[in-house]
Each structure stands twice: as C-alpha cells, then as structure tokens.
Amino acid sequence: MQAHIIGGRYALRREIGHGGMGVVWEAFDQMLRRTVAIKRMAPQNVASAEARRRFAQEATTIARVRHEHIVQVHDYGIDQGSPFIVMELLEGEDLESRLRRVHQLPAAAVLSLLRQIGAGLDAASAAGIVHRDLKPANIFLARNACGESVKILDFGIGWTRHEGSDDPSSEPSSAQFGTPAYMSPEQVRGAIPHPLTDLWSLGVIAYRALTGHLPFSLSDVRALIVSICTDPFPMPSSFALDLPPGLDRFFERALAKDRSRRFQSARELVSAFAALCDAATRRAKILFVDDEPDIQLLLDLHFLKKTDRAAYELVFAANGQHALDELRRHPDIDVVVTDLNMPVMGGLALLERVPEVNPLARTVIVSAYGDMTNIRLAMNRGAFDFLIKPIDFQDLEATLVKTLRHVEEHRRKARSNEENEMLRRFTSAAVIERLRSHGPAGVAASEALEATVVFVDVHRFTRVARERPPAEATRVLNANFEVIVPELLAQGGIVDKFVGDAVMAVFHGPDHLDRALQACLSVRAQIETIAQRAGDDSPYAHGVCVGLSTGDVLAAGVGSHACGQLGYTVLGEAVNAAAHLARAALPGEILVEEAVCARARREVKFEAGGVRSVWPRSEPTPVYRVVRSEPSPPPLAEQPTVAT
Known part of the structure; x- marks a missing residue:
C-alpha cells in the first residue's frame, strides 16, 4: 500500500502515540532521507481556532530553544487544512x-x-x-x-x-x-x-x-x-x-x-x-598533611585492615600549600590532621588559612613532645586538638571520632538560619523589619509614614464559623489567606496582622499606592479564578471584600511592657478607613475613597460605587470601585488535563 505523504515530503509509516491534541506518527523525510516523528492535529480539533493557535504555539515555542534535553522541532506546516509538527524521532x-x-x-x-x-x-x-x-x-x-x-x-x-x-x-x-x-x-x-x-x-x-x-x-x-x-x-x-x-x-x-x-x-x-x-552515602573525609614519605602507606594499611570500621575517605598532602589546593578540590573535607613542621608551608600557617577555604573543617595538630610551645600556640590559634608523634592509631581514631562529632554539631548550627525561618511564619513582618533596622529597643519607637493600608476580608465568614465545625471553618479561612498573603507580599506589602477574618497589609516606600492597587487586583483575580475552577462549595466561593486607603499613618510599638506583650503596627485614619471600606464592600469589590482615584498613577479604572454607610454613626459617603476588564476563566473540564 502506498504511504500517505503530507507536506509534500513526509511519508507516514505507523502511528506511535496519541493524545487529546494530536496523533504522533513515525514518518520518513523523503528530502533529507531520515526518519522523523510527526504530530498531526487530531481531526476533532481542526475546526477550533484556539486549538490551531495552541498547536502552532507548541512548534514556535520549542523552536526557540535548542537544548539536548528538549525535544527538537524540524518543521511545521499545514496539509489539507490540518496542521502538523515535524520533530526528532525518539525511541x-x-x-x-x-x-x-x-x-x-x-x-x-x-x-x-x-x-x-x-x-x-x-x-x-x-x-x-x-x-x-x-x-x-x-x-x-x-x-x-x-x-x-x-x-x-x-x-x-x-x-x-x-x-x-x-x-x-x-x-x-x-x-x-x-x-x-x-x-x-x-x-x-x-x-x-x-x-x-x-x-x-x-x-x-x-x-x-x-x-x-x-x-x-x-x-x-x-x-x-x-x-x-x-x-x-x-x-x-x-x-x-x-x-x-x-x-x-x-x-x-x-x-x-x-x-x-x-x-x-x-x-x-x-x-x-x-x-x-x-x-x-559519603564517608567522613580526612585530609592528612605531612611531608614524611611513608605516612600515606602507614595510614592506608591501618584503615584497610579495619574494613568493618572503614568510615573514612583519606586525602593526602605533602605540605600546607598542597593542603590548601586539596581543600579547594574537596570542599567537603571534615578534618585536617597536619604536622607542625613542613617545608613550603608549615602547620601553624596552614591552621590560619584553613578557615578561609573551609570554615566548617576542624584542624588537629601533630607534633613531637619537645614542641609543646608550638602546640600551645596552635591551640590558642584555634586548633581543635593535637596528637603526639609517633602517632598512636587508637588515639588517632578516638580523636577523629570526637572531632567529627564537633564538626557535625557545627554544621547543624550553620543550618540554624534556615530553621529560624520558622519564626517568620508566626511573627509579624513589621516587627522583624523593625528589629532588623533598629534592634529590640526600636520596636517600641514610633515614626510617621506615608503609606497605603489594605484590608482584605473573607465575605460572610462569621456565618461559616457559626454553621460549620471549627476545623472546617478554619480551613476555609486559611485557604483564602494562602491566596491573599503571597500576592500582598509579592508587591512589597507587609502583612501587619490578621484581624479576625481579614488581612491587614501596609505598603510604604516608592509607588506604595500603585503597588497596593496592583496587589488588590491580583488577589481578586486569583480568588475569582480558583472559585470558578474549584466550584461553588469550595472555600473560595465566598469571595473577598477589599478596602484601601492612603495617607499619613503612625508606625509604632504598642502593647504592655509590664506583661511583656508588645507589637508593632500602624495607626491612623487610613487604617480605620481601609477597615470600614472593606466592611462596606460587596464580594469582589475593591472600595476606595475619592482621594485614591486622584492619586493613583497606573492605568487603573475607577467607577462610582454609590453612597455607602462606611463610618459608624455617620452620614453615608460616596465610594469608588476599582475595576478592570478581566477575562473569566472557562469552567473546569471534567478531565484532569486539557492538553496532551
């Protein structure tokens, strides 16, 4: 049977795979005389302009990158109205x-x-x-x-x-x-x-x-x-x-x-x-530095006999200079065991250089009984321990065990910064920044700032808390916060506190108002998208109500020194206005005052939101909504993937 030719040069041989977007064939390129793979658009998708756009996008996207670990595209074309991509054939x-x-x-x-x-x-x-x-x-x-x-x-x-x-x-x-x-x-x-x-x-x-x-x-x-x-x-x-x-x-x-x-x-x-x-899988790595020609043979023979305790990888150097080269070549060396007296660079000079190359390694000095002055000098300069020549191998092993235990402890302390990141999860970012800038005493200080304050409130969460079990209600609230907080932080906002079912964030510094508006738009867009994808019974179906105000605020440490309960927050009319605007907002609304409309520099659209009762026991006041044309995502398909 004659092979089907597409694109005037590719003879289809056999189908080797298929998915929702297309069918993959093994084919023969009659022009370049080589076997290739051809992905043809599935017939049911040919009539869709969006499917054709995505199909062409796949070809142009891959073609932009030539890399050994990305499948390579050789050609793209349309045969009898059906697009196809020519790629390298993989087995x-x-x-x-x-x-x-x-x-x-x-x-x-x-x-x-x-x-x-x-x-x-x-x-x-x-x-x-x-x-x-x-x-x-x-x-x-x-x-x-x-x-x-x-x-x-x-x-x-x-x-x-x-x-x-x-x-x-x-x-x-x-x-x-x-x-x-x-x-x-x-x-x-x-x-x-x-x-x-x-x-x-x-x-x-x-x-x-x-x-x-x-x-x-x-x-x-x-x-x-x-x-x-x-x-x-x-x-x-x-x-x-x-x-x-x-x-x-x-x-x-x-x-x-x-x-x-x-x-x-x-x-x-x-x-x-x-x-x-x-x-x-690694063994402890020990660097022995000694100019005696037989030291390597003696140590190799000793540790070779102890196969049941072969926990060490040995590295050797003839003097301090060579030892520094080995330290650079082996950055995972744990212990340096060095003789004091060597040509080119002796043990004392090496001792001072080791921390520059490997700050986690520990140095053990080896010398004779008669050189106690230099041994004491080495200990004063940071040597961890010392051994006496001729080396007693039992003493050597005991010293290595003790030193390696210290090295591991030192490594754990070096990782403490990563563990201390947990503190940031439970401490106000404002307090951390204040401590970083001014020290503990600075938390209680105060200063005037020009800032934008945002309140993002989960709509009607009070009813959720009343009607659902505590664990389920908490999950609903935290699910929303997991969306809201990263977007506020991404625009440089500081999450000041969680007030019930609302997040309060403060933006200050250059373009603080514009960054705050951008963050609010992003929060709203993502909450609406995930609500549509996750369904009406998801935690995101309630929507968020957002209030935003800008102006002068007082940043201050507040609380009780007597009880040891202090916090760092912002106070002022902008804070109160943002909180009240959030309470007055309907789901999906971002409410602002007229002053925000006048000061915003980015291409953000505002529309009149009518007259609302914003301030308690006060006359209703005009408010404005932040709006923007936002394409809605389509309903979630039943299939777990929409692209193959």
Whole structure:
C-alpha cells in the first residue's frame, strides 16, 4: 500500500502515540532521507481556532530553544487544512510508563532525572518560556548509544514572556489549564506564569518517583485544587521507605506554597538534592598533611585492615600549600590532621588559612613532645586538638571520632538560619523589619509614614464559623489567606496582622499606592479564578471584600511592657478607613475613597460605587470601585488535563 505523504515530503509509516491534541506518527523525510516523528492535529480539533493557535504555539515555542534535553522541532506546516509538527524521532518510553511499571526509583536515578530535566527547564526559562504542564507523561526517556537521555515534550500550553504583561488580568491563556496533580498553587489560581511554577511540578515528579505517591492525590479535581492551595502533604519519612535523610526538609522547600520560599532555580534544586544523596552515602573525609614519605602507606594499611570500621575517605598532602589546593578540590573535607613542621608551608600557617577555604573543617595538630610551645600556640590559634608523634592509631581514631562529632554539631548550627525561618511564619513582618533596622529597643519607637493600608476580608465568614465545625471553618479561612498573603507580599506589602477574618497589609516606600492597587487586583483575580475552577462549595466561593486607603499613618510599638506583650503596627485614619471600606464592600469589590482615584498613577479604572454607610454613626459617603476588564476563566473540564 502506498504511504500517505503530507507536506509534500513526509511519508507516514505507523502511528506511535496519541493524545487529546494530536496523533504522533513515525514518518520518513523523503528530502533529507531520515526518519522523523510527526504530530498531526487530531481531526476533532481542526475546526477550533484556539486549538490551531495552541498547536502552532507548541512548534514556535520549542523552536526557540535548542537544548539536548528538549525535544527538537524540524518543521511545521499545514496539509489539507490540518496542521502538523515535524520533530526528532525518539525511541524509549515516557516517565509515566516507567513509574507505572516500577512504582519507585532509587535516589541516584531520580538525581539523574532531575539534573537533565533541570537543565532543560533552565534553558527554557532563559528563553522566557514556562512549560506549565510538566508531568511524567511529558518526560521522555530516550534510548541512545550512551544509555538514556531525558527529553521534555509537549509545550502545547507553554507561555512565553511576550504573551502578557505583569497584569494578572491580562493573562491570555486562562483557558489552558494543565494537569492539576502537578500544578502549583499559583497556577491553579490563574496567576501570571512564572518559571517557579515548573519547579513546583519538578518537585512533585521527584516526590512521586521516590515515594511512589503523589503529594496531593485526591481523585476529585475540585477537591485536589483546594488541597494543593491549602493542605500540607505527607512527609516522605511517613512512608517508612529507605530514603536519604533530609528529604522532608527538601520537599518542604520544593513544594512551599509561597513560591518565594522555594528553590529559585532548577540548578539550586538539583544541587540540594545531590547534597542529600551525597550525605546519605559519603564517608567522613580526612585530609592528612605531612611531608614524611611513608605516612600515606602507614595510614592506608591501618584503615584497610579495619574494613568493618572503614568510615573514612583519606586525602593526602605533602605540605600546607598542597593542603590548601586539596581543600579547594574537596570542599567537603571534615578534618585536617597536619604536622607542625613542613617545608613550603608549615602547620601553624596552614591552621590560619584553613578557615578561609573551609570554615566548617576542624584542624588537629601533630607534633613531637619537645614542641609543646608550638602546640600551645596552635591551640590558642584555634586548633581543635593535637596528637603526639609517633602517632598512636587508637588515639588517632578516638580523636577523629570526637572531632567529627564537633564538626557535625557545627554544621547543624550553620543550618540554624534556615530553621529560624520558622519564626517568620508566626511573627509579624513589621516587627522583624523593625528589629532588623533598629534592634529590640526600636520596636517600641514610633515614626510617621506615608503609606497605603489594605484590608482584605473573607465575605460572610462569621456565618461559616457559626454553621460549620471549627476545623472546617478554619480551613476555609486559611485557604483564602494562602491566596491573599503571597500576592500582598509579592508587591512589597507587609502583612501587619490578621484581624479576625481579614488581612491587614501596609505598603510604604516608592509607588506604595500603585503597588497596593496592583496587589488588590491580583488577589481578586486569583480568588475569582480558583472559585470558578474549584466550584461553588469550595472555600473560595465566598469571595473577598477589599478596602484601601492612603495617607499619613503612625508606625509604632504598642502593647504592655509590664506583661511583656508588645507589637508593632500602624495607626491612623487610613487604617480605620481601609477597615470600614472593606466592611462596606460587596464580594469582589475593591472600595476606595475619592482621594485614591486622584492619586493613583497606573492605568487603573475607577467607577462610582454609590453612597455607602462606611463610618459608624455617620452620614453615608460616596465610594469608588476599582475595576478592570478581566477575562473569566472557562469552567473546569471534567478531565484532569486539557492538553496532551
């Protein structure tokens, strides 16, 4: 039977795959005499202008990036009204098929995947491209002469930087949803695409590959969306698997709901995972520095005999200068055991240089009994311990055990900054900034500021709290706060406090009013998007009521010194006005006073909101609504993905 020719040169041979967007064929390029893969648009989609646009977008998006870990596009055309994409032909299987077959992968295999996928994502990010549908089915494990190589597939709903501005309401592709189980909180909310969204998806892929489970695995798509935005995920350690220690901390960061707390690049994520794998398998690394020619042989023979206690990797250097080179070559050296008297650079000089190269390593000095003066000098300069020549190997091992214990403790202290980030979750950002700038005494000080104050209130939450069980009511409120707070912070706002069912944020500094307006618009857009996607019974269906006011405020430390209860907040008419405007607002409204309309510099539209009873026991006053043309997202499809 004669092969079907498309585009005047590609002879179709056999169908090798299909999905919602198209059918993939193996074909023969009659012009260049090579085998290729051709993705043809599915017949049922040809009549759709939007489907054709997305199909063409996939070709142009991939063509912008030439990278070994992104599938390459050779050609694009239309044959008898049906678009097609010509790509390199890959032999192998996708990661989804692999995981369904083997369920889990060892950490070393996951690290290899992360390195290759991460390299491809970094290349896409550098070109201004966000994939938005990264999942195992779109990760292909291509067989080649050297083994397997990862290829990222299907940029059909990819987003490029030139598609939209920084305005969330201008996002042109809200109809393009992705695969919920691998989507970040900001993606399901309809936020402007960002490369960190793809890194969340990469974190989900790693989690599933290691544990055999998804971090958020509800079968109901609407409930899954709410869970991604609101709920914690099971820690890998809870599955009782043989996994590298430290994975819980890794995934707390990789899957942080606030994207500013995540790894900020694929390279950073991969490096952190690689460090975990290394820590799980590495032996303590000891650098011995001595110019005696037989010292290496003696130590090798001694530790070789003790195979049951071979916990050390040995590195050798003949003098201090060579030792510095080895420290740079091996940044994970734990202990330096150095002789005092050596040519070129002796032990005392090396002792002073070690902290410059490796501040976590500890130095043990070796010398003879008759050199106690130098030993005392070394101890005064920071040596951790000393050994006497000739070395007693039992004493050496005891000293190494003690020193390594100290090194590990030192490493834990060095990681304390990361652990102290927990403080920020439970302490007002205003207090932290005040302490950073002025010290503890500065919290009680006060100053006048020009600022914009925003109150974002969850509509009718009082009724929710009255009608629902406490845990369910709290989940509704926190689900909304998980959307609201990141958008306020993204525009430089400081969340001053949570007042019942409202968030109070303060914006000051350059363009504080415009940044506050932008934050409010973003909050409203994302709440409305996720409410439509998650359904009428979701926590987001209540809507938010927003009040905004600008002017002079008093920033001050308030509270009781006697009881040790102090806070740092802002006071003034703008605070009261924003709170009352939020109470007067209807769901979805952002209410402001006339002064805000006059001072706003950005292209923000206002319309008269009528006369409202804003201030208690006062006459109704005119208010204004912040409005903008915002495309509504389509209803959520029943299928968990709308792009293949």
